[in-house]
Amino acid sequence: MWNETMIRMLLNGLCDTFYMTLVSTFFGYVIGLPLGIALTLTDSGGIMPNKGVYRILDVFINITRSIPFLILLILVMPLTKMIAGKTYGSTATIVPLTLAAAPLIGRMVESSLKEVGHGVIEAALSMGAKTETIVFKVLISEARTSLLVGATIVLGTVLGYSAMAGVIGGGGLGDIAIRFGYYRYETGVMLVTLLLIVAAVQLMQGAGMLAAKILDHRKQA
Amino acid sequence: METTSIEIQHLYKTYSSQNSQVKALRDVSLSIPEHEIFGVIGLSGAGKSTLVRCMNLLERPDSGKVILGGQDLLALNKKQLRLCRQKIGMIFQHFNLLEQLNVLANVCFPLEIRGIPARRRKEKAMDLLQKVGLADKAKAYPSQLSGGQKQRVAIARVLANDPGILLCDEATSALDPETTKTILDLLKTIHNTMGITIVIITHEMAVVRDICTKVAVLDDGAVQECGNVAEVFHAPKSKAARRLLLMGDKEE
Structure with a gap:
């Protein structure tokens, strides 16, 4: 059974998994980053405190975060079909993955940005900085290490979710593991896919942590 | 005025x-x-x-x-x-420097806020670092400085806008x-x-x-x-x- 077709299928699965994970995380940040920034600014200790806006965003994130991914996957199928044209395959899976990643990313970004000391923000305000300058040049720049560590965690989580989508034919390694390992009792194939998933997570984890370390100037070189 | x-x-x-x-x-x-x-x-x-x-x-x-x-x-x-x-310049007990930027970039920051072109920012910042006696630390990061040096950087930074x-x-x-x-x-x-x-x-x-x-x-x-x-x-x-x-x- 370890012929060329099988190996090619596994490699394709690996590529599909990376494709889904990276693209969904990217779109997740397109939604989640502004969300996290908005949460940071509008919270009571932020520079534009607004109880109403914060409360709405906060509740919205809590609700979306509490939907189990497998259920979200099924719940948003009509939307997935509208956007991607079908509900199976790796491209279609990007839709629910993005929706699951965005609120998680919002929270991660919020907690990273809130680590930036109030003193630095106060200093920037005392220099007459605009809000956008504070967001990009102070908050995001100062929190870069924490943001990268957060992104690494998000990637791992999204990769895990992408494997879950295999249940409904979502493509990628998870899909292969379910089709061969579960439906055909080919434990060998399942174990190999598992190894590949572990390796993929390790790779992203290692790369993310390395980038975070290189970009951190807070510790003595 | x-x-x-x-x-x-x-x-x-x-x-x-x-x-x-x-x-x-x-x-x-x-x-x-x-x-x-x-x-x-x-x-x-x-x-x-x-x-x-x-x-x-x-x-x-x-x-x-x-x-x-x-x-x-x-x-x-x-x-x-x-x-x-x-x-109106302000300096603080805990200096409040940007930890991820080097000394020169910290002093440039208020000039950046004011929209001064990059080259003039650097010239002025180097000039100010000279004044506070830290020109040789321009490329260092705040974590590499002592408390006194950090406050000197903060003073150079605050002077960048010629405060009254x-x-x-x-x-x-x-x-x-x-x-x-x-x-x-x-x-x-x-x-x-x-x-x-x-x-x-x-x-x-x-x-x-x-x-x-x-x-x-x-x-x-x-x-x-x-x-x-x-x-x-x-x-x-x-x-x-x-x-x-x-x-x-x-x-x-």
Whole structure:
């Protein structure tokens, strides 16, 4: 059974998994980053405190975060079909993955940005900085290490979710593991896919942590 | 217009939490003329930090007036206030440098905020680092500097916008006496060469004695007495001033 077709299928699965994970995380940040920034600014200790806006965003994130991914996957199928044209395959899976990643990313970004000391923000305000300058040049720049560590965690989580989508034919390694390992009792194939998933997570984890370390100037070189 | 004199009129500020109210400022009025080095001394909790934060509206008073160089700060809109703040420098107890940027980039930051082109930013920043004696540390990161050096960077940074007023919020409180002395000397030099008005917030008698010409004693959110440093120190009229003097003597 370890012929060329099988190996090619596994490699394709690996590529599909990376494709889904990276693209969904990217779109997740397109939604989640502004969300996290908005949460940071509008919270009571932020520079534009607004109880109403914060409360709405906060509740919205809590609700979306509490939907189990497998259920979200099924719940948003009509939307997935509208956007991607079908509900199976790796491209279609990007839709629910993005929706699951965005609120998680919002929270991660919020907690990273809130680590930036109030003193630095106060200093920037005392220099007459605009809000956008504070967001990009102070908050995001100062929190870069924490943001990268957060992104690494998000990637791992999204990769895990992408494997879950295999249940409904979502493509990628998870899909292969379910089709061969579960439906055909080919434990060998399942174990190999598992190894590949572990390796993929390790790779992203290692790369993310390395980038975070290189970009951190807070510790003595 | 140069904003160099400070006029504080009947300032009130109360912080409310769920079941308590703290009156941080109670009817504070101060008049600080141009080119003065003015000290505000008090124990922690006296309202000093709130008072200095009202001078650039990092804190908004509940009532009263803050007039800088004839300009009523509370009457300004957001944009005007931002522009005005660029002429009011502030340095802090914990320096508040951007930890992820090197020294040069930190000094460039206020110039970047003002939209000065990159090359002129660098020239000016290097010039200022020269002035504070840290030109050789331009490429270093704040984590590689000592406390005194960090405060020098903060001073270079604050001078980048050619402020008319410099607010110092416990600027030497995290430093040892020796380093405090060098920072105060630097502030004196800046005062002599640039003639800016300096407001020094501190709980240390020695700092006021060393550098200030006038001093206000703040206690429990109110000015207890105000006058020339020599007079207040020789013949303190208020209880708060006497207590601070006694504590200062013990430290020395």
